[in-house]
Amino acid sequence: MSTTVKEPTTDPTPADAAPARAAHRTAAVLALARVEARELVMQIPVLFFFLLEAGLLVWKCWDEEGMDAFPVLNTVDRDTQSGPLLASIALLICVNVAVQRDRRNGTAQQFGVLPLEPWRRTLAHLLSVVPFALLAALLVAVEYGWSALKPGAVGHGSLGELAVGPLMVLLTGVVGVLLARLLPSSLVPILFAVAVYFLITSLLMTDGAPEGVRRLAPVLDAGGGGGDPVPSDLLGRPASWHALYLAGLCALLACAALLVAGGRTRALKAVTAVALAVTAAGAVGQLPRDTAALEAARKTASTAPERVQSCTTRDGATYCSFPEWNGVRREWAKVVDRVRAAAGAPASDLRLTVRQRIDTSGGLEVDSTLAPSTTPGEVTVGTRWGGNRVGEFAVGVAAVLVAGTEARADALCDGRMVTVMWLALGSDPHPLTTFRNVRLDDEVTGSGVVLAPTDPLSLTAQQTEVLRALLDRPRAEVTARVKAHWRDLTSPRTTTAQTARLLGVPVPKGVETCADDE
Amino acid sequence: MTPAPTTLTASGLTLRYGGTRALDDVSLSLTRGVTGLLGPNGAGKTTLLRVLATAVPPDGGGFRALGHDPRTSAGRLALRRELGYLPQTPGFHPDFTAFEFVDYVAILKELTDRGARHREVRRVLEAVDLSEVRGKRIKRLSGGMRQRVALAAALVGDPGFLVLDEPTVGLDPEQRMRFRELVAEAGEGRTVLLSTHQTEDVAMLCHRVVVLAHGRVRFEGTPAELTARAAGRVWSSARRDPAARAGWRTGTGTFRNVGDPPEGADLLEPTLEDGYLLTLDGDSAAVTA
Numbered sequence: 001m002s003t004t005v006k007e008p009t010t011d012p013t014p015a016d017a018a019p020a021r022a023a024h025r026t027a028a029v030l031a032l033a034r035v036e037a038r039e040l041v042m043q044i045p046v047l048f049f050f051l052l053e054a055g056l057l058v059w060k061c062w063d064e065e066g067m068d069a070f071p072v073l074n075t076v077d078r079d080t081q082s083g084p085l086l087a088s089i090a091l092l093i094c095v096n097v098a099v100q101r102d103r104r105n106g107t108a109q110q111f112g113v114l115p116l117e118p119w120r121r122t123l124a125h126l127l128s129v130v131p132f133a134l135l136a137a138l139l140v141a142v143e144y145g146w147s148a149l150k151p152g153a154v155g156h157g158s159l160g161e162l163a164v165g166p167l168m169v170l171l172t173g174v175v176g177v178l179l180a181r182l183l184p185s186s187l188v189p190i191l192f193a194v195a196v197y198f199l200i201t202s203l204l205m206t207d208g209a210p211e212g213v214r215r216l217a218p219v220l221d222a223g224g225g226g227g228d229p230v231p232s233d234l235l236g237r238p239a240s241w242h243a244l245y246l247a248g249l250c251a252l253l254a255c256a257a258l259l260v261a262g263g264r265t266r267a268l269k270a271v272t273a274v275a276l277a278v279t280a281a282g283a284v285g286q287l288p289r290d291t292a293a294l295e296a297a298r299k300t301a302s303t304a305p306e307r308v309q310s311c312t313t314r315d316g317a318t319y320c321s322f323p324e325w326n327g328v329r330r331e332w333a334k335v336v337d338r339v340r341a342a343a344g345a346p347a348s349d350l351r352l353t354v355r356q357r358i359d360t361s362g363g364l365e366v367d368s369t370l371a372p373s374t375t376p377g378e379v380t381v382g383t384r385w386g387g388n389r390v391g392e393f394a395v396g397v398a399a400v401l402v403a404g405t406e407a408r409a410d411a412l413c414d415g416r417m418v419t420v421m422w423l424a425l426g427s428d429p430h431p432l433t434t435f436r437n438v439r440l441d442d443e444v445t446g447s448g449v450v451l452a453p454t455d456p457l458s459l460t461a462q463q464t465e466v467l468r469a470l471l472d473r474p475r476a477e478v479t480a481r482v483k484a485h486w487r488d489l490t491s492p493r494t495t496t497a498q499t500a501r502l503l504g505v506p507v508p509k510g511v512e513t514c515a516d517d518e
Numbered sequence: 519m520t521p522a523p524t525t526l527t528a529s530g531l532t533l534r535y536g537g538t539r540a541l542d543d544v545s546l547s548l549t550r551g552v553t554g555l556l557g558p559n560g561a562g563k564t565t566l567l568r569v570l571a572t573a574v575p576p577d578g579g580g581f582r583a584l585g586h587d588p589r590t591s592a593g594r595l596a597l598r599r600e601l602g603y604l605p606q607t608p609g610f611h612p613d614f615t616a617f618e619f620v621d622y623v624a625i626l627k628e629l630t631d632r633g634a635r636h637r638e639v640r641r642v643l644e645a646v647d648l649s650e651v652r653g654k655r656i657k658r659l660s661g662g663m664r665q666r667v668a669l670a671a672a673l674v675g676d677p678g679f680l681v682l683d684e685p686t687v688g689l690d691p692e693q694r695m696r697f698r699e700l701v702a703e704a705g706e707g708r709t710v711l712l713s714t715h716q717t718e719d720v721a722m723l724c725h726r727v728v729v730l731a732h733g734r735v736r737f738e739g740t741p742a743e744l745t746a747r748a749a750g751r752v753w754s755s756a757r758r759d760p761a762a763r764a765g766w767r768t769g770t771g772t773f774r775n776v777g778d779p780p781e782g783a784d785l786l787e788p789t790l791e792d793g794y795l796l797t798l799d800g801d802s803a804a805v806t807a
Contacts, residue, residue, distance in 0.1 A: 024628075024630055025628065027628075027630035028625055028626075028628040028629075028630050030630075031625045031630050031632070031635075032622075032625045032626070035618075035621075035622060035625060101611060102609075105609045105610060105611050105612065106607070106608075106609030107608075107609035107610065107611065108609070109573065109605050109609070110603055110604070110605050110608055110609065110668075110671070110672075111623070111626055112573055113571050113572050113573050113598055113601060113603050114598060114623065114626040114627055115595055115598045115599045115626070115627060115628050116625070116626045116627075116628060121626070
């Protein structure tokens, strides 16, 4: 354009005719972001999946099991990460459709000459997904807060782990916008979601993938899928670095979307550079380091937990736990006290040591069975507490009181099993329910396997019959007989029939054999 | 009489599409009020409007509108802040209501105060007589209503420069009359450039007219001046006069001829259309109809 153009004779723009037009471009972007966010809320997939997530959360809080009263917060924080997955995918698709609205509806031409440029409109779309990330953060906060505020909550969660869910929502939203700018087609986001799913599951999350590569996935391998909780310092999860990596990635992809849409400001270029640096720092920071030290710490916690535990003594019993579980000791003590109270001397005076133990030899993902302790008077307790674990612990305490060690209790195959089960259940407020819960088959008749913190015990049909008869008798009467015949009841030579006679209940018919068990 | 102040001056505008010169050294000036842009299909009307609406930069030449030079990004932004553009086939977001759509456009025009913006949206919807259906989704509106929604979107923010590309196409006569009224209202105090095929639109609405053919300006003046070009050059005959530049059979069975009349011809009162046809000088297909 080289021609010289005449100046107009006047500038006739009527200043007083303009409506309230605050030429504040940021305000316009924010106003547009609000409109776009409202439009997104009205999209059925987004609405449905966020409501579903909220509903599941309410259901989770409402429908609690006994173990939920003692949540281990370093697993609760990780459990929040997969919650918004479906809502994230819905958001990716819907925001992608929203960005392509102008192209689809043919408004690009008339909107192209409006003051708010395409890249600022892209910024508004990016900002429109922020409320959904905040909503996800709120749901995460409710889920975690609900657990953390419980009196039995164990340990603490990680802000980095808690941030992953909301950051994933933000990331998928940003990816949706970027895809719409790069490849404007309605099929692209769906294909992308499927491709990413397969990429993550088939490449990043396989055992063969290097740890550094696996950590590039948005959600780190849960690392606690089936395994019991472990102390936080043994997790070896670079939660904060990973959250930083995700935050940087969100910012970087958002900047890419703005650049593709024509944003060329100096501020944007600077933010892009910073986002790139943050993403790189996060990616490098989360790389595995000093794995030998971590492995050594896990081994110590598994094989010599006394080195990293503290203990307290109460009423002749010592309770040793990993630091985060100190608050649960009093719950263990309640069980120990009531089981011991039903036992005869000298068992009631036996010095017990309740030792919390874990087994990480197979990895944190594996639910390993703890080996029975050979130390006299030592009772194992795991890292989960509440619900069925209480009854199982009572069985473990009773078994050590009767057999002396967990290892010896493993081989109980005589009348002593009746004594063990009576001690565990006799003082239980709901003995039959607990009995059903500690049995693997959830039955209260016939032979069965009884769960304990270490190896399970076997119960014959005859022993079950005697135990049921005892539970039907007045507790004080049975307790008095148990204390009176303690020596015989804990003798390996006493059969189930003899135990029944000693405790004043009918002798079961049939030949007793340990082969009768499951 | 003092001439109206010039609000837009274009000089030497040129734009090529491949080997075709869509605009060929177009120079014109506009003042407040409605200016009609006439021309046959392919004359370059839409291209000129797109250039003046800053949708596409010209290859050569330039223009200033409302004191802004769109060659600079600041000037372009300033002009866009005062521009209302209604393209030939406006798009809509069908799931938006009329109010939501115009409100959306208002945000893109940087009207950020929510209360003031909503008042402005209600004002323009009322101006185009759509208050009753403002809560209705656009996909449920008739074609005429949609066209008025598009006009409302162009009018929102009270732009000083309105560019309307064939806004009456597809409207029935009643809707067209209503639309003319709206455009006439919009032309009060604004610079409106209205592209149209319809000489009636220009005759009824415009205080100035520009005729474009093959990307060049063939005429620039008032409708009366365009009509005056045909004074003494329109005549009636029983048969098509081979000397006429254009001629067509009328409802009475006689032929209306435009051109250089033979001596003693039965001269007729010229119309704007006659002047337009003479200006095209055989460029339009209509001329030989």
